[in-house]
Amino acid sequence: MTEPVIEIPIDRKIDTSHMKVTDEVAIQITGMNKWYGTFHVLRDINMTVNRGERIVVCGPSGSGKSTLIRCINRLEEHQKGQIIVDGTELTSDLKNIDKVRSEVGMVFQHFNLFPHLTILENCTLAPIWVRKVPKREAEETAMHFLEKVKIPEQALKYPGQLSGGQQQRVAIARSLCMKPRIMLFDEPTSALDPEMIKEVLDTMIALAEEGMTMICVTHEMGFAQAVANRVVFMDQGQIVEQNEPRAFFNNPKSERTKLFLSQILGH
């Protein structure tokens, strides 16, 4: 088996000219462990992410994928080991946490837009209050990114008036307005209908084409095949296997990975 087994979600050719993995380390996780009470969720995670990498994290439900990427911007606290993001170590020091959070964008499964604010206000809120950008400038930036995710005409509506796919694209634009250097995605398409999945994946691919460092938890294997430079497979709180996508899909090493792939690809 040499040909890709998975359908690529978009019809256009992907422009790889800016997708360059550099030597600069963006995220360094060493010997990281996390418990929920007595439950050992994450066990001895070691992972280095270089700037420009596009990593897809997959694995069965409950394997700790969300917990892992939520540790990277400290939505969850780890108890052992070290996480260094952009040279800043995540400890209980609030200053460091705020610094990391303003450098790292995050997109959630359920969008988590602010329902009491318009789309434009959703996008300008953090730049104005965290980065202290003047309102006019923040609005210009917001419109720029809303155009990029192809919904500038919705700027004055409220999130409740948008479709799921549109809301998720707003959520991506909202993160981008903070000009993050790293983007985290936690199953951004799994609450969406197929047609909307395509819109959102399109947006994410466009982001990858611009050279953004991304970590995506997703089951969209077509996306992994098309843009990821590395696929990480997790099970029971551990990283079981990681490889570049072609080798990962065509030639999985671990039994667990084989089982998972056969289930998810349906053969």
Place this chain on the structure above:
Amino acid sequence: MSNIESHTIAYVRDTMIPEQDPPITESGAIKWLRDNLFSGWLNTVLTLLSLLVIWWAIAAIGPWLWNTVWNAGSLRECREALGGTSGACFAVINDRWHQLMFGFYPPRLYWRPVLAFVLLFVALSPILFTNLPRKLLYFSAAYPFIAYHLLWGGSIWLPIGAALGFVAGIVAFAIVRKINGLAAIFAAVIAPVFWWLFLAGPFDATMSSILPLGLEFVRSDRFGGFLISLVIGVTGISLSLPLGILLALGRQSDMVFVKSVCVIFIEFIRGVPLITLLFTASLLLNYFLPPGTSFDLILRVIIMVTLFAAAYMAEVIRGGLAALPRGQYEAADALGLDYWKAQRLIIMPQALKISIPGIVNTFIGLFKDTTLVVFIGLLDPIGLSNAIRADTDWQGIYWELFIFIGALFFVFCFGISRYSMYLERKLKTDHR
């Protein structure tokens, strides 16, 4: 056309049917009557019964209200004017309305509470209606000091000195914040306290001797009637909301000490009847205060009423907070908003919106509870109705006084309720 054919034979419409009016029984008054009053025999019976009850009520009260005597000096004159027929004697309101409104406030100074009342609406307007010029908020901030001075009078330098304490706090905060955020909060608390304790007194004294400005002083025991209800109610309402928010946040806090203080406070205050708190205010509080300080009774009552309402408010707001999905907190965190910014910009606007009905409930409850102060000797409208009856002229009159007092309370509470419905409609952005 058989059933099978209708499925199998192709059909294309060639003329479109224009829009038509619904049949007459489906619109207008007839439809409304049928849908709302006579839809089914049970509803018809209920409608007829309700009409009967309304008729009885009107037949019983109508003539009495209709036969009102408006001008009389005493209940006896009223009875003579009625000449044996049944009728109300609202002459008592005509005779004593100024007492019901102002208590024993000096009549030549009535313009002061009236002006304070009018200015109250000016001060409230930018808070209630966000489309008004934002500059008006400066007036709202100054209003408590203006109202205090108008109502109680005395040297103008006292409220100015008190206001300067807040200015000192803001200035201290702005200066220290450039150095350290946490220290700035301490500075913002310590600077005004220091000012009030050590500098406000001398400031008042010196300024008064240089430039003695002010209004005639009115003692608290001259206050009464709706004046007292409004002073206690409005102050209690405007202080209990922020205090309630802080208590609700404290109760959710991770800091054990803050959390337990808030929980104990809320549970204690909620577990005790307001009337005992008012008695505490009137009797016990004096023991705790340094000897020689005479602490105004109205002020003590305001403090107790505020604390009481704040405890309820905290629980109402906690309900709103609990209704917010965790994703809202996470999204705010992930964007790098700190705790206070997240609370102010994301969490509170939504939690308060959800809690509007509960908050308004508490406000209305607080306003009506101000009538309890009659038991500690303050002359609110109920207290004054007793005083009016104690006069031989009006001995034996009940209904007219209570109807009048009830109507006035109703106007205020209904106004609050209507405004809250307007606010709910305006803030509705979820479109689901």
